[in-house]
Amino acid sequence: MPETLAIGVDIGGTGTKGGLVSPDGTIHERHEVPTDPQAGTKSIIQVVDGLLERAGNRPVAAIGVGAAGFIDHAHGSVTFSPNLVYDDPNIADALTARTGLASVVDNDANVAAWGEHAFGSARDARHLVLVTLGTGVGSGIIVDGHLVRGATGSAAEFGHTVVDPFGPPCPCGLRGCLEQFTSGTAIARNAKAAVEADRSSTILSFAGSVPAITAEHVAHAAREMDEVARTVLAKAGRMLGIGLSNLANLFDPEVIVLAGSVVAAGEPYLGVARDTFNQMMMAQRRRAYRLDVTKLGHDAGILGAAALALYDLEER
Numbered sequence: 001m002p003e004t005l006a007i008g009v010d011i012g013g014t015g016t017k018g019g020l021v022s023p024d025g026t027i028h029e030r031h032e033v034p035t036d037p038q039a040g041t042k043s044i045i046q047v048v049d050g051l052l053e054r055a056g057n058r059p060v061a062a063i064g065v066g067a068a069g070f071i072d073h074a075h076g077s078v079t080f081s082p083n084l085v086y087d088d089p090n091i092a093d094a095l096t097a098r099t100g101l102a103s104v105v106d107n108d109a110n111v112a113a114w115g116e117h118a119f120g121s122a123r124d125a126r127h128l129v130l131v132t133l134g135t136g137v138g139s140g141i142i143v144d145g146h147l148v149r150g151a152t153g154s155a156a157e158f159g160h161t162v163v164d165p166f167g168p169p170c171p172c173g174l175r176g177c178l179e180q181f182t183s184g185t186a187i188a189r190n191a192k193a194a195v196e197a198d199r200s201s202t203i204l205s206f207a208g209s210v211p212a213i214t215a216e217h218v219a220h221a222a223r224e225m226d227e228v229a230r231t232v233l234a235k236a237g238r239m240l241g242i243g244l245s246n247l248a249n250l251f252d253p254e255v256i257v258l259a260g261s262v263v264a265a266g267e268p269y270l271g272v273a274r275d276t277f278n279q280m281m282m283a284q285r286r287r288a289y290r291l292d293v294t295k296l297g298h299d300a301g302i303l304g305a306a307a308l309a310l311y312d313l314e315e316r
């Protein structure tokens with residue numbers, strides 16, 4: 001009997017990508033389209049259509065989708081999406097109506113956490129937290145093998161836990177959210193201010209101008225031992241370490257997995273986070289925690305969405 005496949009779709013701000021995935025986490029086919037910012041559901045359907053065509057006569061059992069924002073997992077719909085317009089917010093219903101296949105939708109960080117749980121750094125762990133460090137900061141939390149979604153699908157917003165009540169304002173309405181210190185956006189903002197004060201930094205030569213500075217430029221300069229860059233990343237790392245200690249106090253996970261583009265900044269950022277975290281855990285006489293970096297990388301969304309679709313199908 002041929003193995004049962006699932007389609008996993010990861011919709012992002014610029015691209016919607018999907019894969020035809022087997023239960024062992026092999027991606028057999030891929031398809032990607034540019035995301036239509038005014039019609040997110042249409043982009044998802046395009047990817048699913050393309051993958052079903054490529055599947056040929058191989059059996060596909062279910063479809064999983066990971067999307068940013070607040071997701072009502074029970075109904076497979078988007079309740080709040082900050083950056084994308086969905087022509088049809090009831091994504092799961094739209095997919096099932098078109099394909100006849102069971103469909104699930106979840107928050108992108110939840111899906112990525114599920115991917116790490118199924119195939120990645122946190123395989124075998126029943127208690128884990130995934131933290132995504134990118135333009136913003138997100139998280140997916142798994143407790144005793146179950147995703148924590150909350151009453152309205154807005155749980156696990158680790159990026160909007162406050163670490164400094166007098167910190168910078170956050171678009172969410174609060175001040176001093178963790179995201180305002182640890183995201184790529186925050187690192188770029190802090191680096192711009194630091195370079196204005198000290199224009200000898202090599203960050204400036206990599207970026208060309210102050211407004212053009214990104215977190216990648218800061219990471220690059222830090223690898224070249226630029227002091228300004230290392231100070232900016234160390235500040236971000238300290239705040240991340242403080243945030244991680246809050247996670248340990250709340251969830252006592254077996255492992256915390258770090259993912260997202262900013263992870264590439266490496267030791268000048270993550271090393272400081274790990275040291276701060278370890279010191280705080282020791283001060284509380286807690287055990288040492290496992291802190292890993294994602295093994296799935298850019299495929300975490302596709303793999304997690306497909307694995308979640310197969311899991312939900314079994315649970316039904």
Ligand SMILES: [Zn+2]
Nearest residue numbers: 160170172177
């Ligand atoms: Zn916030």
